[in-house]
Amino acid sequence: MSANESLKNALFTEEFTQNPYPVYEKLRQSEPILNLKFPDGRYGWLITRYDEAVAALKEGRFIKDITKAYGAEHTSVFSTNMLFADPPDHKRLRGLVQKGFTPQRIADMRSHIQDIADTLLHEASAKDTINLIDEYAFKLPIIVISEILGVPTEDQDKFRVWSNSIIGASNRETSEEVAQHMHEFIAYLKDWFAKVRENPGDDMISQLVMAEDQGDRLSEQELYGVVTLMIIAGHETTVNLIGNGVLALLEYPEQRKLLQEQPELIHGAIEEMLRYNGPVEFSTSRWAAEDMEFHGVQMKKGDLVVVSLNSANRDAGPFEHPDLFDITREKSQHLAFGRGIHLCLGAPLARLEGEIAINTLLRRYPHFELQAGVDELRWRPGMIVRGVEEIPLALHPES
Structure with missing residues (x-):
């Protein structure tokens, strides 16, 4: 078995999921644009090195709209949004949502x-141990994004179940359970939109639904896609930013002590958390719009292209000592939120939520203290x- 075949076999295993970085390092050195079979059965290219990753994220010949590559029958009810759109539709869809995420609105x-x-932390004080x-x-980001969108408080836990199902389906065939969750989610959204049309509020969903009602730019399919993206992306990134960030502080106690003594370092700390073990492992799919050469690799029209954001962020080219967690690191051009x-769109909100959540904790x-081994x-x-699915913490409030 060749070295590269061995690396391919190491990808997406349970061991890789626990710690992908040794495999990434070998791939960056041996074959930074690797042709392989992905867990969902599709063949395509995985990009792991920083320079090629940046180029791929900005490459106009890589398209995001799957219907252009494979036809409308391959799309889903959740994929008609700016993340899976190309210009000019991308600009139109993004512009609708951008109004709700202006710097001033987020600062407010x-x-x-x-x-x-x-x-939330006051409520936790009654317990010896919590699942962070x-x-x-x-809870923190789902409350925030729900208030922005207008999701009723009593329905917020449902969105976690549905969100996990949609994300989990990204690397496997859709199971009966996942299909059921998707059906429930669509039914909920349809009912929600109907209520908003009868009694709109000042939340973002009301604005989007009413714009669509007034013959503006959103189709029914686009409405499903945009709302789904905001619900999922609006909390998933921050959940894992907080969780992975706390784990990094536990792994590097001297960095934790430094941040406790100098909480003003939180801005740089968040950037380093995003770089060191970012909340988004891979980019969403792209496809080659034509036969092309990309950084010395011949690609065919319709080829799938995926970027490992976390691998690029551990590249020793742009990042000195990339496997070390250093909250005083010079401002880095990490790719945790993509490029191009x-x-x-929600990066400023995720950063703010992460800063507040971690410094407050x-x-x-x-x-x-962590009440488990990191490897557990x-x-x-x-x-x-x-x-991670759980982080059991002993809070020691009286220490």
């Missing part, structure tokens, strides 16, 4: 997000997010 949310963090993911890292026209419970934590399977 700081005190409210702080109140949410304080409330379920009781804090998930598909740069994550450090301030209120400075002696928290189970990382979520899938081809999109990177995060």
Whole structure:
């Protein structure tokens, strides 16, 4: 078996999911644009080195709209949004949502997000041990994005179940359970949109639905896609930013101590958390729009292209000592939120939520401890997010 065949076999295994970085390092050195079979059965190219990753994320000859590559029968009800669109549709769809994520609007949310963090950690104080993911890292961003969108409080937990199913389906055939969750989600959205049409509010969903009702730019299919993207992307990135960030601080106690002593370092700390073990493992799919050469590799029209964002962020070319976690690292051009026209729209909100969540945890419970071995934590399977399912923490509030 060749070295590269051995590396292909190491990809997407349970061991790889636990710690993909040794495999990534070998791939960056031996074959940074690798042709392979992905877990869902599709063949395509995996890009692992930083320079090629940046070029791929900005390459106009790679398209995001699957219907252009394989026809409309391959699309899904959730994929008609700006993340899976090409110009000019991309600009139109992104523009609809961008109004809700202006820098000023996000800055105005700081005190409210702080109140949410304080409330959640106060509720946790009655327990000796908490699951950081379920009781804090998930709850904070889902509350925030739900309030922006207008999701009723009592329905927020449903969105986690549906979101996990949609993301989990990214690396396997759709199971009966996943199909059922998708059906429930569509039915919920259809009912929700109908209620909004009768009684619109000042939330973002009301604005989008009413714009569509007034003959503006959203079709029914686009409405499903845009709302789904905002619900999933609006909390999944932050859940794993908080979880992975806390794990990095536990792994590097001297960095944790430094941040506790100098909480103003939180901006750089968040950027390093995003780089070191980012919340989004892989980019969403792209396809070659034509036969082409890309960085010395011959690609055929319709070829699938996926970028490993986390591998690019561990490349020793742009990042000195990339496998070390250093919150004082010089500002880095990491790819955690992508690059080019598909740069994550919610990145400023995720950063703000991460800053508040982690600094508040450090301030209120400075002696928290992990109640498991790091190697015992189970990382979520899938081809999109990177995060653990649980983080059991002893808070030690009286220490």
